[in-house]
Amino acid sequence: MRPDLTEKQQSVLSFIRRYLQEYDRPPTFREVGQATGISSTNGVRYVLDGLAHKGYLSRSPLLSRAVSLTEKSARRPKGMRLIPLIGRIAAGSPLLAEENLEGHVAADQTVVGSGDTFALRVKGDSMKEAGIFDGDILFARPQSMAQSGDIVVAMLEGEATVKYFRPEKKRICLMPANPRFSPIIVEKGKRDFQILGKVIGLMRKI
Amino acid sequence: MRPDLTEKQQSVLSFIRRYLQEYDRPPTFREVGQATGISSTNGVRYVLDGLAHKGYLSRSPLLSRAVSLTEKSARRPKGMRLIPLIGRIAAGSPLLAEENLEGHVAADQTVVGSGDTFALRVKGDSMKEAGIFDGDILFARPQSMAQSGDIVVAMLEGEATVKYFRPEKKRICLMPANPRFSPIIVEKGKRDFQILGKVIGLMRKI
DNA sequence: AAATATACTGAACATTCGTGCAAAAGTCAA
DNA sequence: TTGACTTTTGCACGAATGTTCAGTATATTT
Structure with missing residues (x-):
C-alpha cells in the first residue's frame, strides 16, 4: 500500500x-x-x-x-470537510468570530457541498415535524436572504432560532414545524432581526 | 462566554x-x-x-x-471516519460483501463512535415521526440482537426495513413511526427474518 | 573476500520539562 | 487593618526526553 x-x-x-x-x-x-x-x-x-x-x-x-x-500521511480522505460548530451566538459579533466557535464537526461533502458552511446544535423541538430534533447538529449556508419555504437560522433579539421562512407583504412569519409552537411574526424592519443562514443538512446521534 | x-x-x-x-x-x-x-x-x-x-x-x-x-473544551473533532454505504442488500450474502457496497460516506466520530458501523439510505416515510425521512442516510451498528425500543435495520423476506423493535412473547412487532403504516408482525422463527443492526445516527441533505 | 550500506543496540550525556517548596503580592471580607 | 484566600514568583531538583557516539549484526555490492 x-x-x-x-x-x-x-x-x-x-x-x-x-x-x-x-x-x-x-x-x-x-x-x-x-x-x-x-x-x-x-x-x-x-x-x-x-x-x-x-x-x-x-x-x-x-x-x-x-x-x-505531513499532508502525505495524515489521511483526510477527500469528501470530508470540517465544519465550524457555532456555540452561543453573541449578538453583534460576526457569526464565525472566535468567541462563537465551539469546535469542528466532520461532514460528508455530499451533505454540505463545497460552499461556506457552519454548524450549530439544535435546542428545542419546535421543528420536530420537519425531522429536526433537539440535539441535532444542523449544517447551514451563511446568507442574509432566503426564499419562502427555506428553513433558516435567524437571529431574533439576541437569540438564534431555526424556523421555516415565510415572508409576507409587510411582515415575516417564522413558522415552526410543531403544532405546540406559535409562529413568530416580525414586522419588516421593526424588531432586531437578521437571517444568519439557510439550513442545508443535519446530522444526529441517536 | x-x-x-x-x-x-x-x-x-x-x-x-x-x-x-x-x-x-x-x-x-x-x-x-x-x-x-x-x-x-x-x-x-x-x-x-x-x-x-x-x-x-x-x-x-x-x-x-x-x-x-476535554469534551467540554475540545476544538477538533475526535475524528472522522469513512463508513461503508450499503446499497441493495442481496439476500443471503454477508452484509458488508463487496456486491452490497455502494461507496463510503464520511461521518464524525461523535456521531458514529468507534465501533463497527455501516450506513444505508432510507426508503420511504414509515419512520417519519422518529425524524427519519426518505433519503436520509442512517448509521447502524451491525448486530443480530436488539433491545425493545431500539430502531433496527431488519431483513424481512429479502427486503431491508427500518422500524422500532418490539419483541413480545411469541412474536416480534416491527413498529413504524407513522400512523399511515401498520406494524409488521413476525412470528418468532417463522418468517425469513433477521436483524442486521441497530440505528445509531443519521445524516440528511435538505 | 572486502567494502559498503542498512538497521539497529547500549550507554552516556545534555536539555527540556514537570514538581515541590517557600515566599511575595494581590484580593476580598470582616 | 487584619486575616484568610487566591494568584504568582523564583529557584532548585529530579524525572522525562532527545542527542551523540561507539559498536554489532546482516545483507548487498564490488
Whole structure:
C-alpha cells in the first residue's frame, strides 16, 4: 500500500497515527520504541529520520514529542470537510468570530457541498415535524436572504432560532414545524432581526 | 462566554487551543507561560490545575506536553471516519460483501463512535415521526440482537426495513413511526427474518 | 573476500520539562 | 487593618526526553 516504506517504518507510522488519535499528542521516542519493538531510542530516531526524509512526517530537533504527520500521511480522505460548530451566538459579533466557535464537526461533502458552511446544535423541538430534533447538529449556508419555504437560522433579539421562512407583504412569519409552537411574526424592519443562514443538512446521534 | 473561568484561565485555554491547532501537539508549561505572561512554570501549573479541576482539560503527571482538552473544551473533532454505504442488500450474502457496497460516506466520530458501523439510505416515510425521512442516510451498528425500543435495520423476506423493535412473547412487532403504516408482525422463527443492526445516527441533505 | 550500506543496540550525556517548596503580592471580607 | 484566600514568583531538583557516539549484526555490492 505504501510501497516505499519498510515494514518497520510502516509500523512506526501506524503507531504514531494510533497514538495521536488516542491521546491528541505525539508519542515520545521511548513510547514508539516500546510499541514497535525497538529497544534503543536511537533506533527510533533512525526510523523517524527515515520517515521524515521520505516526507511522511516532520520533526523539530530538541523538542519533546515534536513529530507531526505531513499532508502525505495524515489521511483526510477527500469528501470530508470540517465544519465550524457555532456555540452561543453573541449578538453583534460576526457569526464565525472566535468567541462563537465551539469546535469542528466532520461532514460528508455530499451533505454540505463545497460552499461556506457552519454548524450549530439544535435546542428545542419546535421543528420536530420537519425531522429536526433537539440535539441535532444542523449544517447551514451563511446568507442574509432566503426564499419562502427555506428553513433558516435567524437571529431574533439576541437569540438564534431555526424556523421555516415565510415572508409576507409587510411582515415575516417564522413558522415552526410543531403544532405546540406559535409562529413568530416580525414586522419588516421593526424588531432586531437578521437571517444568519439557510439550513442545508443535519446530522444526529441517536 | 465561559463565565466560570478567570481571565487568565481563558487566555491559557485559548492559547492551548491555538497551539494545538497549529502544531498538533500540546505546549509545554514554559511555552504557555511565555505566551500568556506567566513568568513561573509553577504559575502555569497553578492555572492548568485550575482548568483541570473545572473540567476543561486533563493532565497526566510527570509526562511532557500531557495536557489535553476535554469534551467540554475540545476544538477538533475526535475524528472522522469513512463508513461503508450499503446499497441493495442481496439476500443471503454477508452484509458488508463487496456486491452490497455502494461507496463510503464520511461521518464524525461523535456521531458514529468507534465501533463497527455501516450506513444505508432510507426508503420511504414509515419512520417519519422518529425524524427519519426518505433519503436520509442512517448509521447502524451491525448486530443480530436488539433491545425493545431500539430502531433496527431488519431483513424481512429479502427486503431491508427500518422500524422500532418490539419483541413480545411469541412474536416480534416491527413498529413504524407513522400512523399511515401498520406494524409488521413476525412470528418468532417463522418468517425469513433477521436483524442486521441497530440505528445509531443519521445524516440528511435538505 | 572486502567494502559498503542498512538497521539497529547500549550507554552516556545534555536539555527540556514537570514538581515541590517557600515566599511575595494581590484580593476580598470582616 | 487584619486575616484568610487566591494568584504568582523564583529557584532548585529530579524525572522525562532527545542527542551523540561507539559498536554489532546482516545483507548487498564490488
